[in-house]
Amino acid sequence: MIETKDLKKIYGDHVVLNGINETIQKGEKVVVVGPSGSGKSTFLRCLNLLEMPTSGEVWFEGNNITDPKCDINKLRQKMGMVFQQFNLFPHLSVKENITLAPIKLLGMKKEEADKKAIELLTRIGLQDKADAYPNQLSGGQKQRIAIIRALAMNPDVMLFDEPTSALDPEMVGEVLELMKELADAGMTMVVVTHEMGFAREVATRVMFIDEGQVKEQNTPEEFFRNPQNPRLKDFLSKVL
Numbered sequence: 001m002i003e004t005k006d007l008k009k010i011y012g013d014h015v016v017l018n019g020i021n022e023t024i025q026k027g028e029k030v031v032v033v034g035p036s037g038s039g040k041s042t043f044l045r046c047l048n049l050l051e052m053p054t055s056g057e058v059w060f061e062g063n064n065i066t067d068p069k070c071d072i073n074k075l076r077q078k079m080g081m082v083f084q085q086f087n088l089f090p091h092l093s094v095k096e097n098i099t100l101a102p103i104k105l106l107g108m109k110k111e112e113a114d115k116k117a118i119e120l121l122t123r124i125g126l127q128d129k130a131d132a133y134p135n136q137l138s139g140g141q142k143q144r145i146a147i148i149r150a151l152a153m154n155p156d157v158m159l160f161d162e163p164t165s166a167l168d169p170e171m172v173g174e175v176l177e178l179m180k181e182l183a184d185a186g187m188t189m190v191v192v193t194h195e196m197g198f199a200r201e202v203a204t205r206v207m208f209i210d211e212g213q214v215k216e217q218n219t220p221e222e223f224f225r226n227p228q229n230p231r232l233k234d235f236l237s238k239v240l
């Protein structure tokens with residue numbers, strides 16, 4: 001579904017991604033871990049071209065999206081993204097936040113988009129918040145709404161960049177629970193997170209990025225039980 005070929009991102013003389021060759025198959029749940037500044041966010045943002053790679057290619061569903069001739073906007077609609085900071089529009093109601101992109105980008109009728117928004121809100125038990133504004137919500141509620149807002153576009157893959165890092169501890173569980181449900185429903189997911197419990201439980205593959213390279217990856221069982229790379233051993237000794 002997603003393939004990177006010798007992906008590099010360089011800022012000035014700082015090599016942030018140093019040649020990443022990875023394939024993410026439909027239905028996989030890839031959890032990306034690594035030290036701060038190792039390039040995890042940059043990697044994720046290159047997958048949907050929020051960052052333009054310096055060199056190399058990104059392929060999505062058979063299209064080379066790094067090719068300037070490619071209609072990235074159309075393809076990007078198929079890739080949902082959730083950030084650490086929820087990025088809801090503060091001046092729009094919850095329902096308007098959810099329906100904006102389906103109406104604007106997919107040309108969905110307002111009634112249909114509203115119906116879908118209410119369905120999604122009902123799924124997470126927040127149907128009574130449809131007309132609320134983001135500042136009236138808890139962090140966990142905001143992040144769950146950011147997730148269903150992405151789902152309203154019917155994406156083929158969901159990219160998460162530390163979706164629980166900005167949350168108060170008591171809100172983390174509800175967001176991880178929703179992500180788990182998505183995973184169980186078959187969604188293809190790439191998740192940067194420090195939640196090792198989530199990685200163990202949900203990942204089909206855990207990837208260790210260090211100094212802009214994938215230094216090791218494995219099933220969660222092997223990744224945590226039997227790490228090989230010394231930097232990964234050191235990293236795990238600090239986070240586990």
Ligand code: ATP
Pocket residue numbers: 011014016034035036037038039040041042043
């Ligand atoms: P964290 O765990 O702290 O989120 P990360 O692994 O996500 O870290 P990135 O955000 O991908 O790391 O950043 C990797 C490196 O690239 C960092 O050294 C960062 O300072 C640098 N970097 C990121 N964006 C830019 C930019 N727009 N201009 C210059 N340098 C950048």
Ligand code: MG
Pocket residue numbers: 040041042161
């Ligand atoms: Mg980051």
